[in-house]
Amino acid sequence: MLWYKSLREIRTVTLVGIAAMAAMCALVVLNQQTMRAHADAPMTYVAYIWKSVYNSIGRDIFIILSIILGSGGLLQERAHGTAGFTLALPVSRRSIVFTRAVIGYLGVLAIAAVPIVVVPLASGYVGEQYPIAQNTGFFFLWAACGAVFYGVTFLLAHRLEGDYISVLLAIPLLMLYGVLLNLPWLSRLRMLNIFHVINGEDMPFFNEARHLLIAPLPWLSLAIMVAVSAVFITFAARRIQSLDL
Amino acid sequence: MIHERIIHTRELTKDYGSFRAVDRLNLSVRTERITGFLGRNGAGKSSTIKMLLGMIRPTSGTGTVLGYRIDDPRQSIEIRRRIAYVGEDKGLYGYMTVAELIRFTRSFYSDWQPEIERQLLAEYRLPSRRKVKALSKGMCTKLALLLALSRRPALLILDEPTEGLDPVSIEELLQTLVAAPANGTSVFFSSHQLSEVERIADDILMIDRGSAVLDMSLEQIRENYRRISLGFSTAAPRLEPLPGIEKVRCDGRQIVILASTNADAIAQLGRDRGAVDINVSPVSLREIFLETVQERNRLDQQRHLEHDDALV
Numbered sequence: 001m002l003w004y005k006s007l008r009e010i011r012t013v014t015l016v017g018i019a020a021m022a023a024m025c026a027l028v029v030l031n032q033q034t035m036r037a038h039a040d041a042p043m044t045y046v047a048y049i050w051k052s053v054y055n056s057i058g059r060d061i062f063i064i065l066s067i068i069l070g071s072g073g074l075l076q077e078r079a080h081g082t083a084g085f086t087l088a089l090p091v092s093r094r095s096i097v098f099t100r101a102v103i104g105y106l107g108v109l110a111i112a113a114v115p116i117v118v119v120p121l122a123s124g125y126v127g128e129q130y131p132i133a134q135n136t137g138f139f140f141l142w143a144a145c146g147a148v149f150y151g152v153t154f155l156l157a158h159r160l161e162g163d164y165i166s167v168l169l170a171i172p173l174l175m176l177y178g179v180l181l182n183l184p185w186l187s188r189l190r191m192l193n194i195f196h197v198i199n200g201e202d203m204p205f206f207n208e209a210r211h212l213l214i215a216p217l218p219w220l221s222l223a224i225m226v227a228v229s230a231v232f233i234t235f236a237a238r239r240i241q242s243l244d245l
Numbered sequence: 246m247i248h249e250r251i252i253h254t255r256e257l258t259k260d261y262g263s264f265r266a267v268d269r270l271n272l273s274v275r276t277e278r279i280t281g282f283l284g285r286n287g288a289g290k291s292s293t294i295k296m297l298l299g300m301i302r303p304t305s306g307t308g309t310v311l312g313y314r315i316d317d318p319r320q321s322i323e324i325r326r327r328i329a330y331v332g333e334d335k336g337l338y339g340y341m342t343v344a345e346l347i348r349f350t351r352s353f354y355s356d357w358q359p360e361i362e363r364q365l366l367a368e369y370r371l372p373s374r375r376k377v378k379a380l381s382k383g384m385c386t387k388l389a390l391l392l393a394l395s396r397r398p399a400l401l402i403l404d405e406p407t408e409g410l411d412p413v414s415i416e417e418l419l420q421t422l423v424a425a426p427a428n429g430t431s432v433f434f435s436s437h438q439l440s441e442v443e444r445i446a447d448d449i450l451m452i453d454r455g456s457a458v459l460d461m462s463l464e465q466i467r468e469n470y471r472r473i474s475l476g477f478s479t480a481a482p483r484l485e486p487l488p489g490i491e492k493v494r495c496d497g498r499q500i501v502i503l504a505s506t507n508a509d510a511i512a513q514l515g516r517d518r519g520a521v522d523i524n525v526s527p528v529s530l531r532e533i534f535l536e537t538v539q540e541r542n543r544l545d546q547q548r549h550l551e552h553d554d555a556l557v
Contacts, residue, residue: 001352008340085336087300089353090326092318241318244261244301 002095005086006103010069014107017065021114024061028052029122045128050211053115054138055199063174063198065111066146069104070153071166073097074240079161083245097237101154105229108150112142137213138199144222145198149174151229158236191221251276251400251431252297254308254315259292259301259455266292268455269306274433274448277426281446281463282435283530285538289455290435291333294404298330311399326354329393333404333435335385339378343371343388350392362395368417382409394421401425403434407441419445439531449530451537458537463530470533471508475500475515476522484518487511492536503528503536 028035028049036048043051052058074096077083086096116135123130152173157166180186181193190202197218200206205215252274259267267289274280284290295301297310299321311327313320337346347366351357366373369387371380380388386409393401401422407415423445425432436442442449449466451459459466469489475481477498484493484500489507493500500520504511512523 001349004349005338008338008345080336081334082336082338084295084300084332084334085338088298088325088330088332089350090322091353092322242302244295 002089002091002099003103006100009072009100010104010107013065013068014110017061017069017107017111018114021058021061021065021111022118024058025053025115025118026122028058029119029126029128032126032128044211045123046130046134047211049119049123049130050199053119055201058115059142059199062111062142062146063149066108066149067153067167067170067174069107070150070170071157071164072104073100073154073157073236074243074245075158075161076163078245079163087245093240094237097158097240098233101233101236104154105147105150108146109143112139112146115139131212134213137217140217140222141198141200144225145194147226147229148194151232154229155232155236158239191218194225197221197225249276250274252308252310252433254293254297254306256306257293257296257303257308258305259289259296260304266455267296267303270452270455270457272308272450272457273460274431274450276431277429278447279422279426279432279445280434280448280450281442282433282450282452283439283442283459283534284435284452288452290452291404292455293452294330294402294435297402298325298328327398328400328402329396329398330402331386331389331393331404331406333408335389337377337385337389339376342374342376343380344373346377346388347373347392347395351395354396356396356398358395358397362391365391365394369414383411383414386410387414390418390421397428398430401430401432401434403432405436406434407436407438415441439529439534443530451534453538459533466530466533467527469504469506469508470528471504472526472528472532473502473504473508473511473515474522474524474526475502475512475518475520476524477519478521479519482518484514487514503533 032045032048035052036043036045039048074083074086074093077086087093116132116139119130119135120132149170153166153170156169156173160166160169178195181195186192191197193202196202200213201208203218205213205217207214250273252272254270254272257267257270257272258265266287270289270293272293282290282293292301296303297308297315299315299318303316308315310324313324315321315324338349341349347362351362369384369391371384371388371391377385377388386406390406393403403422406422407418410418419441422432422434426447443463446463448462449459450457461469477500479498481495481498481500484490484502487507487510489504490502490511491505492503494502500515502511508525512525515523
């Protein structure tokens with residue numbers, strides 16, 4: 001039942017996140033005519049969806065929610081005074097941390113999956129079409145890149161006590177990472193740029209002219225991202241293992 | 246597996262930086278007894294309990310609960326499976342309802358007793374559908390007690406269990422605790438309410454500054470502890486130390502002695518030294534507690550002042 005506790009902890013953020021993402025996707029699609037008419041240059045519906053959902057507001061909402069879902073855990077419980085009750089349960093600290101990590105990541109996946117449902121449905125309503133395969137492809141990109149944002153915050157949340165410290169620190173850290181990616185020797189390693197991998201920009205698997213995912217996704221790179229996140233979570237568990245709570 | 250000593254610690258020590266919260270504590274709690282764990286705020290009670298539960302690691306020393314080592318994370322899980330614990334701050338999940346929290350907690354224990362749960366739910370008048378965060382402090386305490394008592398744990402550890410309870414609930418709780426050993430449950434509880442401890446405890450363990458200052462059965466305390474007042478017609482003489490003399494207070498023509506044993510011999514010593522008025526009376530737990538703690542406090546303050554003077 002640890003999963004139930006973790007689920008209850010993230011339920012509100014996840015549901016609000018899903019609702020926000022769904023509302024954003026629906027608004028983007030429903031306003032497509034007006035927005036495309038006022039665009040600097042004519043653009044296809046597919047390009048409009050990519051630019052609005054996967055390359056701007058949708059992606060930004062997703063990153064922020066991934067970071068928020070990564071916060072929480074036993075240190076936050078200590079601040080709220082519930083850590084004693086949790087630690088008195090006959091389970092290991094490792095189980096508590098990993099269960100929280102898995103359930104939190106499922107929340108990230110649920111939010112990433114929203115465009116798969118909302119964009120095709122809303123597109124049909126306005127008489128447009130957006131390939132569901134594209135939504136699915138971006139889901140995998142979001143899932144892998146989101147894992148990194150989530151993992152970084154999760155680790156910070158298990159090192160620093162306080163409600164919002166991990167979130168407040170994760171954002172500038174990721175911005176710093178974005179700045180470092182402009183260094184010449186790093187910019188050559190394109191797959192390191194998760195801010196580009198997440199929307200396909202400048203990537204060999206993405207056609208910039210048609211704004212479509214065209215080649216197989218970089219599965220190895222995506223798997224490495226998930227693995228990196230798992231390493232962050234393992235470090236978080238090790239930290240909690242030895243901590244007096 | 247029955248152990249005569251349900252809790253046993255050896256030289257158990259806990260440091261927080263340069264502050265020593267528990268200082269080489271040797272503790273031995275007997276099975277199927279009610280043990281009152283006494284001490285001032287900050288005496289090291291909660292740190293000791295947390296070490297017993299595996300929440301914090303001892304800096305040095307070792308201990309066992311039900312035969313399982315407290316410093317081994319795996320064995321610590323077995324300890325928590327077999328005991329029930331109600332913490333000082335309760336710390337229940339505010340976002341769950343009463344029913345959800347009961348269901349959640351029940352899932353971790355195979356010895357859960359649904360009929361006790363139902364009985365306590367009715368007795369405590371806990372609203373099943375209300376969120377825990379909307380409960381009063383007293384209600385939270387009752388819910389925490391329900392979660393602990395709805396099983397047949399080998400050991401019940403309670404940290405200030407009566408805090409926030411109304412007198413009727415306190416009475417009901419004390420009755421429950423008194424009945425626990427008959428069901429095979431040992432009780433280890435900390436409290437500031439000395440009258441409650443005196444009413445239900447079989448054994449008393451008193452700690453101060455992390456060290457045990459009294460470890461005795463209440464029966465032994467009642468039998469052996471005495472306050473001996475010696476009145477003299479002239480200035481009170483100096484008495485040579487005798488076994489059993491714990492505290493001596495000299496005030497003009499009177500000497501007041503707190504004796505942990507040997508009261509008759511001490512009274513006889515007073516008589517031999519010319520005491521004209523000898524009064525031997527029993528001592529309450531409250532008096533022993535205050536005498537012990539205040540004396541240590543006084544010595545500590547004196548040491549502090551001497552240290553400050555030396556610095557000046």
